[in-house]
Every structure is written in C-alpha cells, then in structure tokens.
Amino acid sequence: MAQATPLGGPLVTRTTVIAGAFALIAAGLALYRFVYGLGAVTNLNNAYPWGLWIVWDVVIGTALGCGGFAMALVVYVMNKGEYHPLVRPALTASLFGYSLGGMSVLVDLGRYWNFWHLYVPGWANPTSVMFEVAACITAYCLVLWIEFMPVLAERFASASTRKMVNKTLFFFVALGVLLPTMHQSSLGSMLVVFGFHIHPLWQTELLPLLFLLSVLAMGYAIVIFEATLVTKAYRRPSEAHLVGALGFYMVPLIAAFLAIRWADIIAGRKIDLVFSSGGLSSLFWLENLLYVLPLFWLSSERRRANAKLQFMAACCLLLAGILYRLDAYIIAQQRPGWHYFPATGELLVTIGIVAFEVLAYIVFIKTLPILHSVRK
Amino acid sequence: MALTRRNFLTTAAAGGAVLAAAAPSEARDNKTMPPKAVGLLYDSTLCVGCKACVRACREANDTQPEFNTADKLWDTPLDISGRTITVIKLYADGTADHKDQEKNGFAFIKKSCMHCVDPSCVSACPVTAMTKSPDTGIVSYDADACIGCRYCVAACPFSVPQFQYDTAFPRILKCQLCKHRQAEGKMPACAEVCPTGATLFGPVPALKAEADRRQALAPGETTTFARKTVGSPDVHEKKAAHYIRHIYGESEMGGTQMLLLAGVDFDKLGYPALRDRSYAATSETIQGALYDGLILPAVVLGGLVFAASKHVPQHHEEED
Numbered sequence: 078m079a080q081a082t083p084l085g086g087p088l089v090t091r092t093t094v095i096a097g098a099f100a101l102i103a104a105g106l107a108l109y110r111f112v113y114g115l116g117a118v119t120n121l122n123n124a125y126p127w128g129l130w131i132v133w134d135v136v137i138g139t140a141l142g143c144g145g146f147a148m149a150l151v152v153y154v155m156n157k158g159e160y161h162p163l164v165r166p167a168l169t170a171s172l173f174g175y176s177l178g179g180m181s182v183l184v185d186l187g188r189y190w191n192f193w194h195l196y197v198p199g200w201a202n203p204t205s206v207m208f209e210v211a212a213c214i215t216a217y218c219l220v221l222w223i224e225f226m227p228v229l230a231e232r233f234a235s236a237s238t239r240k241m242v243n244k245t246l247f248f249f250v251a252l253g254v255l256l257p258t259m260h261q262s263s264l265g266s267m268l269v270v271f272g273f274h275i276h277p278l279w280q281t282e283l284l285p286l287l288f289l290l291s292v293l294a295m296g297y298a299i300v301i302f303e304a305t306l307v308t309k310a311y312r313r314p315s316e317a318h319l320v321g322a323l324g325f326y327m328v329p330l331i332a333a334f335l336a337i338r339w340a341d342i343i344a345g346r347k348i349d350l351v352f353s354s355g356g357l358s359s360l361f362w363l364e365n366l367l368y369v370l371p372l373f374w375l376s377s378e379r380r381r382a383n384a385k386l387q388f389m390a391a392c393c394l395l396l397a398g399i400l401y402r403l404d405a406y407i408i409a410q411q412r413p414g415w416h417y418f419p420a421t422g423e424l425l426v427t428i429g430i431v432a433f434e435v436l437a438y439i440v441f442i443k444t445l446p447i448l449h450s451v452r453k
Numbered sequence: 454m455a456l457t458r459r460n461f462l463t464t465a466a467a468g469g470a471v472l473a474a475a476a477p478s479e480a481r482d483n484k485t486m487p488p489k490a491v492g493l494l495y496d497s498t499l500c501v502g503c504k505a506c507v508r509a510c511r512e513a514n515d516t517q518p519e520f521n522t523a524d525k526l527w528d529t530p531l532d533i534s535g536r537t538i539t540v541i542k543l544y545a546d547g548t549a550d551h552k553d554q555e556k557n558g559f560a561f562i563k564k565s566c567m568h569c570v571d572p573s574c575v576s577a578c579p580v581t582a583m584t585k586s587p588d589t590g591i592v593s594y595d596a597d598a599c600i601g602c603r604y605c606v607a608a609c610p611f612s613v614p615q616f617q618y619d620t621a622f623p624r625i626l627k628c629q630l631c632k633h634r635q636a637e638g639k640m641p642a643c644a645e646v647c648p649t650g651a652t653l654f655g656p657v658p659a660l661k662a663e664a665d666r667r668q669a670l671a672p673g674e675t676t677t678f679a680r681k682t683v684g685s686p687d688v689h690e691k692k693a694a695h696y697i698r699h700i701y702g703e704s705e706m707g708g709t710q711m712l713l714l715a716g717v718d719f720d721k722l723g724y725p726a727l728r729d730r731s732y733a734a735t736s737e738t739i740q741g742a743l744y745d746g747l748i749l750p751a752v753v754l755g756g757l758v759f760a761a762s763k764h765v766p767q768h769h770e771e772e773d
Contacts, residue, residue, distance in 0.1 A: 116618030123534070123615050126603035154757060156764045187601020187616060187623040194580040200598055201580065204737050207604045208579035209744065247765035251757035255750060259743075266739050270573050270608045272732035273725065282739060412612075 081165055081228070081446040084311060088440055096436035103429020106422050107184050115187060118422040124415030125407065129423050132406040134181035134430055136264055137399050139214065140292045142174020144303065145221065146257040147296025151326060153250045160319065162449035165228060166307065167300045169447050172221045173434045179218055181430055182211075206267045213260035220256060223249045231446050262289040268405055276409040278350050278361050281341045284405070290334040291398050297327050298371075298394035305388045307448065317384035324375035324387060327394065331372045335365070360404050367397035481737040483707035483730060484571040486657060490590035491630065492568055492710030493644060493652055494660040496667065497722065498553045498694035499678060500561040500651035502541055506643035510539045513631055513642035532564065535617035538628045539565035539643055544722050553694045553716025560715060562722040563652065565643075566613045566628035567702060568592050568710035569731070574605035574614055576733035582625075583614075590657075590710050591632050596624045610706055610727055640682060650680040650689070657710050659683040664700045664712050667693065707731040 110118040121128045144167035151157050152164055183189050194200035195211045202208050227246065230239045265288030268275055281287070301323060304316045342348055352358055371390035374380050381387065407417065419427075442448055507530070511518065518528035519536050530537040542564060547557035554560075572592050574583040582599035585592050594614070601623060605614040617623035631641035639645070644654035653660065663683050670676055670693035680687040694716045701719045702709035705727040713724065720726055743749055 112621055114618055114620045114623060119618075121618060123606055124612065126606040126616055153764045154760045156760070156767075158764075158767065187603065188596070188599050189601065191580070191598065191600045194598055194600060199581070202578055203744075204576050204733075204740060205579040205604070206736060206740060207577060207602060209740065211579055243766070247761040248758060250765050251754060251761040254757050254761075255754045258753070259750060262743075266736065266743075267604075269739060270577055270732045270736040272573075272610055272735075273727065274607070274610070282735060285739060285743070 080450050081162075081231075081448060082450040083232075083445055084443045084448055086443055088443060090439075093436050093439055096432040096439075099425075099429045099432035100436060101429075103426045103433070106426050106429075109422075110184060110426075115185070118420065118426070120417055120420040120423065122415060122417065124412035125410065125417035127406065128417055129419040129427050130181050130185040132403060133427050134185075135178045136402050136406055138174050138178040138181075138430075139264075140261065140295050140398055140402065141299050141395070142171040142178065143257055143261065143292050143296035144168075144299040145171030145224070145296075146254060146261075147293055148300060149224075149250055149254050150293075151323070153247075154254060160323065162316075163300055163304060163319065163323075165447045165449075166303060166442070167296075168221065168224055169228075169438060169441050170299065170303055172225055173437050175214065175218050175221055177430050177434055179214060181426075184426070206263050206270065209263045210260050210267060213256050213263065217253070217256040217260065220249050220253045224253050228445050228447060232444075257292070258289060261292040262286065264288050264402075265405075271410075274411055275405065276350075276354065276357055276411055277345070277347045278342065278354060278357060279405040279409045281345065283337060283341050287334060287338060287401075290330050290337070291401055294327050294330045294334065294394050295398035297323050297330075298391040298398075301387055301391035302395060305384070305391070307442070313448075315384060317387060318382070321381045321384070321387050324381040324390060327390075328372065328375050331368050331375075331394070335368055335372070357404075357409055360400065360408060364397055364400050364404065367393045367400065371397075479741075481734050481741055483734050486570050486708060486710075487585075487587055487590040489588050490570075490657040490710050491635075491655065492590070492657045492660055492712065493565075493630075493641065493654055494664055494683070494712045494714070495563045496651050496653075496678075497560050497562055497713065497715035497717070498696065499649045499691070500541065500563070501649055502543060502561045503648060504541050505646045505648060506563070506652055507537075507540060509642035509646040510628075511537075513634060514538055516626070533613065533615055533626075535615045535619070535623070535626050537615075538626060539563060542723065544717055546721075555717045555721060558717070560717040560722065561651075562715070562724075563643075563713075564723065565711070566592060566630075567611050568628075568630060569706055570709065571707040571731035571733050573608040573610060573706075573731070573733050573736075576737055577604040577608040579604065589630075589632075589635075591630045592627075593629050593632060594625050594627055599625060601625075608732070610725070610732060644681055647680065650678045653679065653683055654681065655683040657712075660712055661700070661703070664703075664714055667714055668696055668698065668700065670696070672696075704729045707734065 106118055115121055119128055148160060148164045148167040152160050183192065186192055195208065226242045230242045262285035265284035268284055269282060301320045304320050307313065308315055342351065351361060371393045374386045374390045516536055516538060519530040519534065521529040521531055530540050533540055542562050543559060544562060545559040546555060549557065549559040551558040552560065568590060569592065572585055575585050575592065579602060580598050580600055582595045583592065583605055603616050605625065606616050613627050615626045617626065634642065640654040644652045660683060672693060672695040674693045675690060676693055677688040677690050679685045697715055697718060699719060701713040701724050702711055707729060715722060
C-alpha cells in the first residue's frame with residue numbers, strides 16, 4: 078500500500094488568498110452579531126428561529142463531513158483495505174466540517190456563555206434530542222482529532238509515540254462510527270417534536286432512520302466528490318477505479334432510503350399530498366429524482382467505472398441530501414404568515430466558514446501526510 | 454473480506470443482540486395533570502377587547518410597550534413577541550357586524566402560554582431551562598440556565614416562547630402565570646384586572662367545571678359570570694352567547710392548563726386543530742427506544758470495537 082505524504086507546494090495562491098478574505102469578512106460579521114444581537118445580521122424570527130447557520134453549517138455541514146464516518150465503516154468495520162488511501166483525505170474533511178459546524182453553533186447560540194451547561198448533570202436534559210445531538214457532536218469532534226493523531230504523529234512525533242497512538246486507535250475508530258450513527262440520526266429525530274409545524278411529506282417518526290441512511294450516502298458521495306476534485310486540481314492520477322467501486326455500497330443505501338420513505342407515505346395515507354402540495358410536491362419529486370438518477374448510474378458495474386457518471390452520481394446524492402435537509406428544516410415548515418430567507422450578512426458568514434474550510438483543507442494536504450503518495 | 458462462516462456468525466449475533474436490546478422499550482404516554490394545577494379560563498364571548506390584561510401584564514412583568522404606528526403614541530403589539538407576553542387579537546369577517554359570529558362577525562382572542570400538561574418546550578430544552586412545576590404545573594423559564602438555542606421556540610405547538618433578536622443578551626419571554634405574584638398570594642395580573650371575567654384564574658378542575666357549565670347553557674339564557682376567579686363573589690349577569698361545542702385545551706396535545714371557549718371556530722382564531730397525543734411523548738418514545746440506559750449504543754459499540762480491533766492494526770502496521 079502507498080504511503081501518505083504531504084503534497085507540498087506554495088501556500089499563498091489565488092485560491093487561498095480569496096478564501097482567506099471571505100473568512101475575514103465572516104469573522105467581522107460574527108463580531109457585529111455579538112455586539113448587536115442575532116437580528117442585526119440574520120433574518121431569523123420566532124417562527125423560523127433556525128436559519129442558515131444551523132441548517133447549513135450544522136445540519137448539512139456535518140452531513141457533508143460524514144466522509145470519515147462512511148470510510149471508517151467500509152475500511153475498518155467491513156475490512157475493505159483497498160480503500161485505505163481514501164481514509165485520510167475523508168477524515169481531514171470531516172475534521173473541518175465538524176469543527177467549524179461546532180464553531181458556528183457558538184455564533185448562533187443566543188446565550189453562548191452558558192453553553193457548558195450542556196455537559197453538566199443537573200442542567201443537561203436527557204429527554205432532549207438537542208442534548209443528544211450536542212453531547213454527541215462534541216464527543217465526535219474530539220474523536221476526529223484523536224483519529225487524526227496518526228497524521229500529526231507521523232509528521233512530528235517519535236517512533237514510540239507513533240506506536241502508542243496506533244495501538245489505541247481501534248477504540249476511537251469504533252467510537253468514530255458509533256457517534257455519527259447516533260447524532261446524524263438524532264438530527265432527524267430533532268424534528269419529530271415539531272409535529273404539525275412540518276409538512277407531512279417530511280414529518281414522520283422514521284426521520285432518524287431516513288437521516289441516517291441519507292447521511293451515509295452523502296458520506297460516500299463526498300469522498301468521491303473530493304477525490305475527483307483533488308485529482309483534477311493537483312493533476313494526480315485518476316482514482317476512478319477505486320472510487321467507483323464505492324458506488325457499490327451506495328446502491329442499497331439509496332434503495333433503502335427510497336423504499337422506507339415511500340412505505341411511510343403509503344402507510345400514512347399521505348399519497349395524495351405527493352401531488353397536491355404545490356411547490357412542496359415539486360421539491361419532493363426533485364429530491365426523489367436526485368436519488369433515483371444515481372441509483373440508476375451506480376447499479377451497474379459498467380456505469381460505475383465511468384469517472385464522469387461517478388462524479389455526477391456523487392453530485393446528485395450531495396444535492397439530494399442537502400435539499401432533503403433544507404426542506405425538512407426550513408422550506409417544508411408550516412408557519413402561516415411568516416417566512417424566512419437568509420440575510421446577506423447571514424450568507425456571508427456561511428460563505429466565510431466554507432471558505433475557511435477550503436483554506437484549511439488545502440494547507441493541511443500540502444503540509445501533512447494525508448494524500449497517499451504517487452509513484453512517479 | 455470474503456464472507457466466511459465465522460464472519461457471518463459474528464454479524465448475525467451482533468444483529469440479534471441489537472434487536473433484543475431495542476425490543477423491550479415501551480412507548481412514553483402523555484404526562485398527567487399535576488395535583489394542584491392552576492390555569493386560566495379565557496372566554497372569547499365575554500371579552501370586550503379592552504386590553505386591560507395586556508397593560509396589567511406589562512406592569513406585572515416589567516415589559517416595555519411596542520410601537521407599530523408612526524406617531525408612537527399607542528402600545529400596539531401585533532402578537533406575542535420578545536417584548537410582549539400576552540395580546541388580545543381580533544378576528545373579523547366581512548362586515549364584522551356581530552360579535553362571536555363567524556360570517557360577517559368578529560371575535561376577540563387571547564394569546565399567551567397554554568401551560569401544557571406535557572409541554573414540548575420542557576422535553577426539547579437541552580439544559581432544563583424550561584421546567585414544569587410538578588405541583589402547580591406552571592411552565593417556567595430560567596434565563597440563567599438557558600443557552601439560547603431556540604429549540605423551545607421552534608418546537609412549541611402554540612408558538613409561544615419568544616426569543617429576543619434585538620439584543621446582545623437575549624432571553625426567552627413567555628407567560629409564567631405571574632408565579633412571582635402567586636408567591637405573594639396574588640393572582641395573575643391579567644385575570645385580576647379583567648372587567649368581564651373573560652380571563653379567569655383558578656385550579657384547573659374548577660375552570661374545567663365552569664367551562665362545562667357554559668357549554669351546557671342555551672344561547673340567550675341569562676346567567677351569572679364570575680370575575681377574577683371561579684367562585685368569587687364578584688359576579689355580573691349576562692345572556693349566554695352561542696358557544697362552539699369545543700373546550701380548547703381540554704385534550705389538545707394531552708391537555709393544557711389554559712382553557713378557551715369561543716363563539717367562532719378555534720382555527721379561525723389562530724388556535725390550530727391538534728391531536729391528543731403530545732409531540733413530546735412521540736419524541737421521547739423514539740429517544741427512549743434508542744437510548745434508554747444507553748444499552749443499544751453500548752451493544753453497537755461492542756460490535757464496532759470488536760471489528761475495529763481486528764482490522765485497524767492490519768492497515769496501520771502495513772504503513773509503519
């Protein structure tokens with residue numbers, strides 16, 4: 078198996094400078110929010126108390142950060158060693174997705190100075206789905222950094238430290254699969270208590286299962302997406318053969334997601350809503366299309382091996398997962414007389430956070446042994 | 454990894470254990486009314502829209518007026534908000550000629566916390582900032598515990614908790630049934646000042662009995678209505694209006710400690726049709742099935758540790 082090595086090359090490039098600039102704008106706006114309140118930067122209101130920062134940065138951001146979760150499941154639990162080269166890049170992206178999601182929560186919390194109450198018995202409320210999500214995401218951020226230790230150890234530590242890190246790693250890898258299973262399903266459970274505030278095409282007691290299945294598909298998709306982009310951007314040899322085989326694991330996940338969602342709609346006598354809900358019906362069908370297309374492309378070995386179809390399938394699955402979450406958390410909310418669309422400042426903060434993620438990812442792959450070495 | 458007999462057996466055993474752990478958990482039922490539950494009975498047909506309750510609530514809870522007219526001479530809250538705990542709203546249809554009539558009529562309606570028997574906000578709050586008194590059933594908010602996540606705001610079926618978006622140090626604002634006044638032996642300010650007894654304070658069973666009595670009245674029948682609280686000597690005589698056959702809050706979401714009567718359908722007055730099973734019960738049933746005693750996560754972790762302990766060293770030794 079190939080070793081992982083730093084990519085090298087200059088850190089100050091047009092991409093990193095632009096990303097840095099956007100990150101600075103976001104930092105300035107965040108500061109403004111801390112002085113003048115959430116309403117000064119966001120369009121949040123008491124019918125839509127959660128907006129872009131929660132739904133994009135946390136709900137969708139952590140879902141996009143599930144590449145590490147999905148790869149750990151394939152490589153370490155199902156023991157498919159051939160995918161090992163994809164683990165570290167996936168883990169690195171997860172690390173940023175989750176860490177920055179956690180940071181944006183602090184910007185969004187109204188009374189952030191009390192956030193530590195989440196971890197103190199007496200305050201912490203175990204019946205709250207939010208408590209499960211918060212405790213579990215915090216734990217996973219720590220686990221991600223621990224899982225990342227071998228990378229840092231290879232670069233900076235002695236042989237004996239490296240050995241110790243590698244010996245205990247299996248436990249954190251196991252936790253690194255359990256914790257996202259828990260909180261990514263809970264991100265679905267979180268909406269159950271909203272009841273009739275969410276349109277019946279999205280509201281169901283099966284939300285935790287649907288969120289879990291769709292996040293795994295997103296996890297594999299983001300690995301394919303990143304591998305394709307890195308290959309192109311840094312002119313590395315194609316990983317299409319390796320990446321394409323991953324599609325094999327997505328087929329049953331997508332099929333299960335669609336089957337369960339439709340079974341719930343039929344069993345819940347909601348089938349007429351599929352046609353009669355106006356714009357929401359269209360969004361529902363669009364979500365379905367974005368799942369069915371990749372299901373078709375990935376279901377045959379021949380199509381799976383096609384780099385272009387792989388990439389398109391990954392993009393569709395990411396869009397499907399993003400749209401499903403946007404709909405469930407914002408668009409399909411039933412709040413008569415109220416509406417929400419993110420303010421410019423709100424958008425700029427989110428763009429800044431994504432920019433910072435891109436910036437940090439580039440710095441990490443250039444300076445740390447993350448991508449597997451290419452034999453020249 | 455080819456599917457060997459041993460692998461298959463391990464996987465099957467782990468799967469079986471997971472199912473066995475998940476099976477025994479039971480559905481969480483709706484919570485029940487606390488023994489000394491107190492609340493409000495609001496009768497839309499008695500309300501004259503004077504908004505004395507809105508003013509009294511401001512004084513009792515130290516909230517500032519809200520201005521929505523250009524001259525800023527009127528305290529005109531449009532709804533409950535981060536600055537306003539209760540409002541009286543007006544339903545009007547067509548010519549709005551007749552009180553308590555759906556077509557070409559009008560009706561007043563009060564909006565404030567329902568003090569649910571099984572509140573979503575209490576179930577949702579991650580840091581126990583929302584609590585329900587096991588005694589009086591009052592749903593209280595503790596700003597010192599609150600992290601400002603606004604899950605209560607989004608979760609409440611009645612959209613009651615209101616967050617303050619216009620300050621660096623925001624809180625949630627909601628009716629706490631003037632518990633600070635009750636501690637001094639007084640009643641909630643809104644009930645105390647109501648000139649027609651449209652808002653009555655009292656123990657929930659007494660409020661319920663009074664609501665039942667009014668439901669049984671023939672329209673136009675002259676009867677007495679108490680002011681301030683059920684059974685108070687301060688009464689006035691009035692002809693009964695035509696009531697909708699529905700005590701709102703009697704069963705919605707497992708019941709609420711605020712009950713409402715009206716002459717117009719409640720969904721016209723901003724009170725949605727809701728099922729009897731509380732959303733908190735549904736949500737906690739799911740959480741309970743997955744997390745009670747952390748048994749299921751522990752079993753899954755065991756399986757994962759087993760698999761990872763065999764597979765992780767393989768891949769990492771190859772690299773060293």
